Amino acid sequence: MSEDLEPLIERAKSARLQSVAPFSNFLVGAAVKTASGKVYTGCNVESASYGLTVCAERVAIWKALSEGERDFTDLVIVADTEQLTPPCGTCRQIIWEFAKHAKIVLANLRGQKEEVDIGHLLPKAFDARFLADTHHT
Secondary structure, eight states: OOGGGHHHHHHHHHHHTTOBOTTTOOOEEEEEEETTSOEEEEEOBOOSSGGGOBOHHHHHHHHHHHTTOOOEEEEEEEEOOSSOOOOOHHHHHHHHHHHTTSEEEEEETTSOEEEEOHHHHSTTOOOHHHHHTOOOO
């Protein structure tokens, strides 16, 4: 794994500290880098209505999308866990749809990191191809 990802990992670590996680105390940070070199960060935000909680990686991707970005090169996700924490199923879907070509790196505060592939995390992914393939009667 290249050292040029270290600044992105640090940005995700900093974003993690902004998490709003009063129920789980599970703080997660993410940073997504665009082809133009811009970085957008995100943190998880919990709601008392648990289903409304939003993960760090979705926050980062949505912030970038809302600013007009569409081409992502790298995505880093950082949590303070013994084992590296992969994205949840919902985030895997969003990554597939909007950042499938990005290099995805999982990292923790202990210095561990691993590059993962979205095709491996979400095999046989659903996307717009299937919507275009519907037959109307």
